[in-house]
Amino acid sequence: MTRALALSSGTIAALVVMGVVDLFAIVFGLSFVRGRRAQRAAEAGPGITLPGGPAAKPAPRPVSRREFFRRSLVSSLLVFGAQFGGATIAFLWPNLKGGFGSIINAGKLSDIKSFIDSNSQPFYYGAGRFYIVPWNGHPSGNVNYVTEGVTTQGIMPLYQRCVHLGCRVPFCQQSQWFECPCHGSKYNYAGEYQLGPAPRGLDRFKVTVTDAGDVMVDTSQILLGPPRGTNTIDEPPQGPFCVAPG
Ligand code: FES
CATH class of the missing domain: 1.10.287 (Helix Hairpins)
Known part of the structure; x- marks a missing residue:
């Protein structure tokens, strides 16, 4: 540089x-x-x-x-x-220079996975405005979105912005879902729509892993999240919600 x-x-x-x-x-x-x-x-x-x-x-x-x-x-x-x-x-x-809107090196794949496992929460990269979640789901029906480069080696980046009206969506440790504080939309760990006024699941970014093990997230293009009704991980809330359902 x-x-x-x-x-x-x-x-x-x-x-x-x-x-x-x-x-x-x-x-x-x-x-x-x-x-x-x-x-x-x-x-x-x-x-x-x-x-x-x-x-x-x-x-x-x-x-x-x-x-x-x-x-x-x-x-x-x-x-x-x-x-x-x-x-x-x-x-x-x-x-x-590598901020939101460019291809971002989020870190080593092994470090990111280890963080996710030991903290039971997604890896958050604030400068890039995305989470990296583990994903080993099973696409069904016509949910081709998961094969378009948004997931690789068991991870997937999710855009932090709620697809309803744009609030930042935090992750709720109790429920293990993403819960929007603005109007109560909820998304499971894979960012798929579950409850509330959001019209679809959280948007995603393309991701690749280099030979050296660096996770590269392309934030120059936002890929629309999966439609309502998509559920590739079938994971109910693991505890009480952080935000009351809207
Ligand atoms: S902005 Fe998230 S539910 Fe409205």
């Missing part, structure tokens, strides 16, 4: 802001100096012709006050545009 890519988005934004402020100061200063110079030349009178010599250059047309303010306004608009562009780049920067 290059040094530039290693910079944080905050640093990039700060550098861009400093740059545009400097640019504004330079443009503003130059306009002011040129205006003053032109005014002085106008006060000194027309150019003088020396005997035998070339005619002196006529003084440049003085910049009126209105012209000066108009140029200042244009400069301000340019600076604003540069700031807006810089802020946009800073906002999108995480996508270029």
